[in-house]
Amino acid sequence: MRLQFKNVSLLFVAQLVSYLIPILEIPILARALGVDQYGQVLLIQATALLCSLVVEYGFSLSGARQVAVCGVENKTLLANIYNGVTSAKILLAASIVGLSVLLLSFSDLKVSSQAIVWGYLYFLAFSFSNIWLFQGLEKVTFVVVFELLLRFLGLFILYQFLTVSAEINSALMIMSSFALLNTLVGLYLAYRIVGHFSVDFKSGIEQIRKGFHGFIYKSSNNIMLSAGPALVGVMCGQASVAKFAPAEKIIKASVGLVGPVLIGLYPYLSRRLLSSSGNSLKLSSIIIAFMFFAGVSGASIIYFAGDFLIHLMLGVGFEEAIPILQVFVWIIPFRMMNQSIGLTIFMPLGKDRILSMCLMFFSVLSLCMAAFLSYWYDLAGIVYGLVLTEVLFSISLVFMAFKIK
Numbered sequence: 001m002r003l004q005f006k007n008v009s010l011l012f013v014a015q016l017v018s019y020l021i022p023i024l025e026i027p028i029l030a031r032a033l034g035v036d037q038y039g040q041v042l043l044i045q046a047t048a049l050l051c052s053l054v055v056e057y058g059f060s061l062s063g064a065r066q067v068a069v070c071g072v073e074n075k076t077l078l079a080n081i082y083n084g085v086t087s088a089k090i091l092l093a094a095s096i097v098g099l100s101v102l103l104l105s106f107s108d109l110k111v112s113s114q115a116i117v118w119g120y121l122y123f124l125a126f127s128f129s130n131i132w133l134f135q136g137l138e139k140v141t142f143v144v145v146f147e148l149l150l151r152f153l154g155l156f157i158l159y160q161f162l163t164v165s166a167e168i169n170s171a172l173m174i175m176s177s178f179a180l181l182n183t184l185v186g187l188y189l190a191y192r193i194v195g196h197f198s199v200d201f202k203s204g205i206e207q208i209r210k211g212f213h214g215f216i217y218k219s220s221n222n223i224m225l226s227a228g229p230a231l232v233g234v235m236c237g238q239a240s241v242a243k244f245a246p247a248e249k250i251i252k253a254s255v256g257l258v259g260p261v262l263i264g265l266y267p268y269l270s271r272r273l274l275s276s277s278g279n280s281l282k283l284s285s286i287i288i289a290f291m292f293f294a295g296v297s298g299a300s301i302i303y304f305a306g307d308f309l310i311h312l313m314l315g316v317g318f319e320e321a322i323p324i325l326q327v328f329v330w331i332i333p334f335r336m337m338n339q340s341i342g343l344t345i346f347m348p349l350g351k352d353r354i355l356s357m358c359l360m361f362f363s364v365l366s367l368c369m370a371a372f373l374s375y376w377y378d379l380a381g382i383v384y385g386l387v388l389t390e391v392l393f394s395i396s397l398v399f400m401a402f403k404i405k
Contacts, residue, residue, distance in 0.1 A: 010140055010141060010144040010145070010264075013144075013148070014144050014147065014148060014260065016257075017148055017151060017152075021151050021152075021155060024155055025155065025158070028155070028158055028159050028162060029041055029158075029162070029171060032162035032163065032171075033162070033167075033168060033171065037167075037168040040111055040115065040168055041168060041171055041172060043111075044111065044115060044116070044118075044119035044122070044172065045119075045122065045175070047119065047123075048119050048120075048122040048123035048126065049122075049123075049126060051096045051100070051123050051127070052123050052126035052127040053218075054092060054096060055089050055092045055093045055096060055123075055127035055128075056089075056126075056127065056129070057088065057089075057092060057208065057211045057214070057215045058211035058212065058213065058214020058215035058216075058217065058218060058352075059085050059088070059089070059132050059207070059211050059214070060131070060132045060135070060214075060218075060263070061211070061214035061217070061218070061266070061343075061347055061352070062207070062210050062211040062213075062214045062352065063081065063085045063132045063133070063136065063207070063211065064132045064133075064135045064136035064266060064267055064270075065136070065266070065267070065270045065347065065348065065350070066081045066136070066210075067081060067082075067132075067133055067135075067136025067137055067267070068136045068137075068138070068266075068267035068268070068270040069270060070136075071137075072137055072193065075194075075195055078193075078194060079194045079195055079196060080200075080203065081207075082133060082190065082194045082197075083194075083197060083198050083199070083200050083203065084200060084203035084204055084206060084207040085132070085204075085207050086128075086197070086199075086204075087199050087200050087201050087203055087204030087207070088203075088204035088205070088207040088208045088211070089127060089128055089204075090199065090201075090204065091201060091204050091205070091208070092127075092208070093123075093124065093127050093128075096123070097120065104116070112168070112169065114169045115168055115169055115172055118169065118172035118173050118175075118176045119172065119176070121176040121177075121179075121180055122172065122175060122176035122179055122180075124180070124183075125176060125179035125180040125182070125183045126179060126183075128183050128187070129182075129183055129186060130143075130183075130186040130187060130189070130190045131143060131186070133190055133193070133194075134186075134189075135263060135264075135266070135267060136267050137193070137267070138267050138268065140264075142189070143185075143186060143189065146182065146185060147182050150178050150181065150182050151178070153178070154174060154175065154177075154178035154179075157174055157178075158171065158174045158175065161174060212352075213352030213353045213355070213356040213357075214347070214352050214356070216356035216357075216359075216360060217342065217347075217352065217355055217356040217359055228244065228248050228370075228382070228386060229241050229244060229245050229248060231367060231370055231371060231382060232244045232245075232379060232382055235370075235371055235374040235382060236374060236378055236379045236382065240378070240379045242321075243320050243321040243324055243379060244321075244324060244379060244382070244383075246309075246310065246321055246325070247321060247324050247325040247328045247329070247383075248328070250302060250309065250325065250329075251328060251329065251331060251332060251335075254295075254298055254299075254302070254332050255332060255335050255336060255339070258291060258336050258339055258340070259339070261291075262287075262339060262340060262343040262344065263343070265287065265343075265344065266343055266344075266347070266348065269283070269284060269343075269344055269348045270347075270348040281345065283344075284344035284345050287340055287344050288337055288340040288341055288344060288345075291336045291337055291339075291340040292333050292334075292336060292337040292340075293333075294333075294336065295332045295333030295334070295335070295336035295337065296333045298332055298333075299329045299330055299332040299333055302325070302329045302332075303325075303326050303329050303330075306322050306325045306326045306329070307322055309325070310322050310325060323380070324379060324380065324383055327380065327383050327384070327387065328383045328386070328387065330387055331386060331387045331390045334387075334390040334391050334393070334394045335390055337394055337397075338390065338393055338394055338397055341394075341397045341398070341401055342355050342359075342397070345401050346397075346400075346401075354400065358393070358396060358397065358400070359393075362389055362390075362392065362393040362396070365389050365392075366385065366386055366389035366390070369385035369386075369388060369389050370382040370383075370384075370385030370386050370389075371385070372385065373385040
């Protein structure tokens with residue numbers, strides 16, 4: 001387990017840095033570029049990252065599981081898996097690029113063609129990241145450390161360059177170049193492991209089929225994590241969003257810290273569950289129980305520190321946000337448990353379809369229940385609905401997990 005602990009630690013640090021870098025970019029970009037140009041950078045950056053999530057599809061789960069089961073010894077099968085996933089990404093990326101070019105030809109965006117080109121390179125850099133391969137092989141040390149160094153170096157150069165030339169194309173060039181360099185190094189390392197690259201669209205289509213439920217799972221998870229503020233704005237008005245959003249960000253950040261732990265253990269559990277499910281399910285149960293009680297502990301701390309956190313983040317005049325946070329915080333242990341069940345039992349066993357359909361159903365149910373309860377309890381009703389649905393989702397997953405046993 002020493003290797004798994006090291007991988008979990010590295011991925012955990014990478015997750016923290018992924019939160020930190022965008023925060024540090026804000027003052028650098030905003031002060032150098034001004035409101036209009038900074039807004040354009042955010043639009044291009046957000047669009048590129050969103051589109052790259054489509055190209056990434058469910059391969060961080062389905063691809064990593066195939067690699068974990070295959071292992072590095074079976075070079076032929078490993079090459080087939082890698083080339084199939086890469087071919088699938090080429091198909092998805094080509095579709096995104098084609099559709100975006102069509103939309104741009106009919107739109108009236110006041111963005112330079114050079115900025116759009118850098119945006120496409122930014123999109124391609126994140127789309128063709130090979131981190132899924134190294135996660136499956138449990139060899140993430142170099143790629144994670146190299147990415148962290150590049151991100152901090154890129155941030156430093158961005159700061160130095162924009163103090164001399166505050167221009168949108170310069171900012172996008174620096175951000176996309178460092179992202180692209182990271183991906184190119186990852187491609188080279190993959191070539192050293194796999195041995196050869198080839199494009200096989202038939203295999204690519206098969207990988208898209210295999211990864212579909214992983215994609216649905218991740219997409220539905222993003223809905224459950226991100227749809228809250230929009231729902232609050234529609235049902236309760238913009239003023240309520242200011243009371244809800246800080247609590248939502250605290251919840252999202254708390255739950256997000258679980259991801260690296262589960263992703264780091266995912267390849268190991270995939271191999272063990274397919275070879276001897278009995279002992280591995282015991283290990284999965286221990287992980288799930290630990291995550292739940294860690295969530296309870298974290299939620300309790302945030303509950304009692306709610307007054308301090310809200311005043312620290314928002315200042316005076318937002319006291320109504322405190323009881324919202326103190327209710328909403330109890331979603332943390334159940335969401336952590338749900339993610340743990342998914343990534344330590346269902347996904348390693350290849351039960352992607354059951355998990356994705358279940359999550360999709362409860363994603364829709366959470367929005368419906370939150371909207372329904374908001375008629376009686378306003379903003380608190382939305383929070384009640386989201387928490388209650390998460391509890392129901394937990395009960396359903398536990399019941400289905402026992403059936404799998």
